[in-house]
Amino acid sequence: MLANGTRYLAIPGPSVSPDRVLNAMHRTAPNIYAGALHEMTESLIPDLCAVARTRGHAAIYIGNGHAAWEAALANVAARGDRMLVLATGRFGHGWAEVGRRLGLEIEVMDFGQTADIGMERVAERLAVDRGHEIRAVLAVHVDTSSSVRNDIAGLRATMDASGHPALLMADCIASLGCDRFEMDAWGVDVMVAASQKGLMVPPGLGFVFFNDKADRARERADLASGYWDWRPRANPEEYYQYFGGTAPTHHLYGLRAALDMIHEEGIEAVWKRHEVLAGAVWAAADAWETEGPLRLNIADPGKRSCAVTAAGLDAGQADALRDWCERVAGVTLGVGLGREPASAWFRIGHMGHVNAHMVLGTLAVIEAGLLALGIPHGTGGTAAAARIVAMAAR
Numbered sequence: 001m002l003a004n005g006t007r008y009l010a011i012p013g014p015s016v017s018p019d020r021v022l023n024a025m026h027r028t029a030p031n032i033y034a035g036a037l038h039e040m041t042e043s044l045i046p047d048l049c050a051v052a053r054t055r056g057h058a059a060i061y062i063g064n065g066h067a068a069w070e071a072a073l074a075n076v077a078a079r080g081d082r083m084l085v086l087a088t089g090r091f092g093h094g095w096a097e098v099g100r101r102l103g104l105e106i107e108v109m110d111f112g113q114t115a116d117i118g119m120e121r122v123a124e125r126l127a128v129d130r131g132h133e134i135r136a137v138l139a140v141h142v143d144t145s146s147s148v149r150n151d152i153a154g155l156r157a158t159m160d161a162s163g164h165p166a167l168l169m170a171d172c173i174a175s176l177g178c179d180r181f182e183m184d185a186w187g188v189d190v191m192v193a194a195s196q197k198g199l200m201v202p203p204g205l206g207f208v209f210f211n212d213k214a215d216r217a218r219e220r221a222d223l224a225s226g227y228w229d230w231r232p233r234a235n236p237e238e239y240y241q242y243f244g245g246t247a248p249t250h251h252l253y254g255l256r257a258a259l260d261m262i263h264e265e266g267i268e269a270v271w272k273r274h275e276v277l278a279g280a281v282w283a284a285a286d287a288w289e290t291e292g293p294l295r296l297n298i299a300d301p302g303k304r305s306c307a308v309t310a311a312g313l314d315a316g317q318a319d320a321l322r323d324w325c326e327r328v329a330g331v332t333l334g335v336g337l338g339r340e341p342a343s344a345w346f347r348i349g350h351m352g353h354v355n356a357h358m359v360l361g362t363l364a365v366i367e368a369g370l371l372a373l374g375i376p377h378g379t380g381g382t383a384a385a386a387r388i389v390a391m392a393a394r
Contacts (some may be wrong), residue, residue, distance in 0.1 A: 068206030087145030292376030
């Protein structure tokens, strides 16, 4: 009964697509050979680069984040190259798996599920690589499984201090348009993203941003087939080369609308909105944590993502809470990923097209679920979240 009405998807991607984006996609198929579609596509590239904070190049792929992972590696690596992957959750390991399937020598430095990248360990590893066998260092800016946010600028500083020439490659699939990211200022050579999170478009588009240093690595890379090659996509002579074939027409219309929304709000304001709403989630959790089993996966607020929050309960309780929230109240929470037991973990997505009432409503439903299920917790979580929103609005 209480779930009747508009349901709310509070998972960490796909995120909620705004009506403006969906309405832009709701049209008949356009002419793909000439005209307005071509002009509109050309307008996307500088606006995508503005969100990524880069003056470099952008390539669009019809695919998800896994496609972007593969495309990025294929354009900078030759079979047998060594890559150092810094894993802080499930998706760091996922990028490593893609590299192994491409025939790369993948070395994983695992920092666990509850911590960010340890720069001292990275510095020690780079220092002993005197022959510079490591061609690239791969890191996930925000891993949605753990909700940790890694210090990408600090990683670049560590690499520079070691004098190592490896490329720095960052996965911003979860963070782009949510957490502050500065591709050029932070010295990132390659960045991958996708449409379905902070960019607010349904799944189906992957993006690879790269600078001239990364493009020079393309000269010796032998893994990029004609389809994955980023050069014709970034500098097309014919329109079809943007996508390696037929354009993803309706996704492009949606992306145009989403980028318009981001630029109308302003990227700094977008980051601030996510920061405030994440703070509201954390304030509620701080209150709930005072009694009972609930705890946030990342203890240090300075290392948490503003796009997603991972929280734990006792075994079985998170599954029960997710079921209650969806079945009784119409709110879908994210499943636990990469933690054991998975039934003890849930995630709250607060990314992209999200505002105060969406987050406060989600937190109120979670609190109601804790009460209904008899899961011990501290009181005042929703009120604490409301205070964060009220203070930010003054």
